[in-house]
Amino acid sequence: MSSKTIPQLFDLSGKTAIVTGGSMGIGRSIVERLSEAGAAVVIADIDQEHGEQTKQELSQQGRKIEFINTNISKVVDIEKAIEFTIKKFGSIDILVNNAGVFPFMPALNMTEQDWDRVLDINLKGTFFFTQKAAQKMIEGKHSGKIVNIASIDAIHPTGNLVHYDSSKGGVVMMTKALAMEWGKQGILVNAIAPGGIETPGAAQSSAAMIKAAGLKQEQIDEMGKAFTARIPLGRQGNPDEIATVALFLASDAAAYITGETIVVDGGYLLS
């Protein structure tokens, strides 16, 4: 029998979270849910304009939100974001590694620069942000929660995304490896593998695909329809449907889950 009530299990008051890529899309929804649950949240994102806008809108509702311009592929930026968070709020209890890029392109056209950009943001950035946050959690002698946003592409390729699929496969394995390594120190590491979620990034990726693969808009629309037709729930997801799962993993309701990847895809991978 749990000694905590349901509201207590999901209460993040007094906790501090960092959400990478929190300026828009899935990340912004995660910022909204974690701050609604009472956490102070730092948005670490390369998009200053939308980050400041998110901070302003949520601060007006009485939430504790800060923004720091961060390119997660640069370790020096990660260190600045960590120090900024400690200075503003005193500790780091939750890290959501959400920032990621998914530029569709055929493998045969991919350059070294294309490969490095995706791996540096999605895999290297996720690792070093996690490492630096975990160091602070361990120094502060308190438990911590890491939530990585992976993708169904870590499990099943969507097509024309070999660099992305490789990076997200790495995120899933990194989740397991760090969960094993840090369990005894009370750091829980989990991941979410979203399916198709309607976000600004997903909309832009269609345009990029048209350019990179030389596809026509009608071909992209057909691919989109075929993707949605495979989803048992019959529709793409919305960012809040990922944010509520991130809230669960960041909360005491998930106190005995570590190393796990939760697929949130409307059943896409079943078909």
Ligand SMILES: NC(=O)c1ccc[n+]([C@@H]2O[C@H](COP(=O)([O-])OP(=O)(O)OC[C@H]3O[C@@H](n4cnc5c(N)ncnc54)[C@H](O)[C@@H]3O)[C@@H](O)[C@H]2O)c1
């Ligand atoms: N949308 C989907 O269908 C979908 C599906 C599976 C997984 N995902 C994953 O979810 C995460 C969020 O995706 P989204 O659709 O909300 O994307 P999005 O493009 O709408 O938002 C991504 C955010 O990350 C930020 N970002 C990008 N590069 C960055 C960098 N180097 N440093 C810091 N911030 C950076 C952007 O500025 C933006 O605010 C990504 O990791 C993505 O791979 C998305």
